[in-house]
Amino acid sequence: MSLLSLSSPGWGGVLLMGLLMSLQVAIGGYLLGLLIGIGGAAGKLWGGPILRDLLEVYTTVVRGVPELVLILILYYAGTDAVNQLMQLLGLPAVDISGLTAGIFVIGVVQGAYSTEVLRGAILAVPPGQLEAARAYGMSPLLSLRRITFPAMLPYAIPGLSNLWLIATKDTALLAVVGFAxxxxxxxxxxxxxxxxxxxxxxxxxxxxxxxxxxxxxxxxxxxxxxxxxxxxxxxx
Incomplete structure (x- = not known):
């Protein structure tokens, strides 16, 4: 047990720092994925045909390709793409930290699943409630805040909860790219x-x-x- 002590020569402190880094990536990636999911669900439900097709390609590809492969592609190709864009704009290359890249990678993966979870939750809201809101003269934003969001939340929480647990475990895949x-x-x-x-x-x-x-x-x-x-x- 001395190997797990917090002070040297134990490694307990190092493990806790690794856990802290994992939680930072999981929380950041989960929140980024949630933002992407909100936009993706809105685009799939109320966007134009081109936007819906692009979002369908995004969610299909991310959910169809193994997460380890996606992490390798996004981690290396994503950072290279940013630096190439900076070069085209005549700006110096940026040194993207492992934490930032990890949050981006987990966020993109989480975003595809969040899109489908939120889209399904919105579709689960009884149409009669939305019709009643329109009959009362509520604006779309007011109806979203008072009717759609509260009604969809119980349907969305189980799926979003699973995605959070998946995010905490997906951080382990970042070990293949050297993230501590x-x-x-x-x-x-x-x-x-x-x-x-x-x-x-x-x-x-x-x-x-x-x-x-x-x-x-x-x-x-x-x-x-x-x-x-x-x-x-x-x-x-």
């Missing part, structure tokens, strides 16, 4: 000390802790969002 998140520092610690079982069990425990805490918070949010909803017969 939890999985990579665990491999480094295990390779240095040869205590592979100890360190990978510790990393698994940290991932599990994040999942358990997330499930607790998600349960509170879901319970609050479902206030006033009728319970199915026989439900506790």
């Amino acid at each position: 998140e939890l999985t990579l520092v665990t491999r480094q610690a295990a390779g240095t000390t040869k205590a592979f079982l100890t360190f990978f069990l510790a990393a698994g425990a940290l991932y599990l802790m994040v999942t358990l805490v997330s499930n607790l918070i998600i349960g509170i949010i879901e319970k609050r969002a479902r206030r006033g909803f009728a319970r199915p017969e026989g439900a506790a």
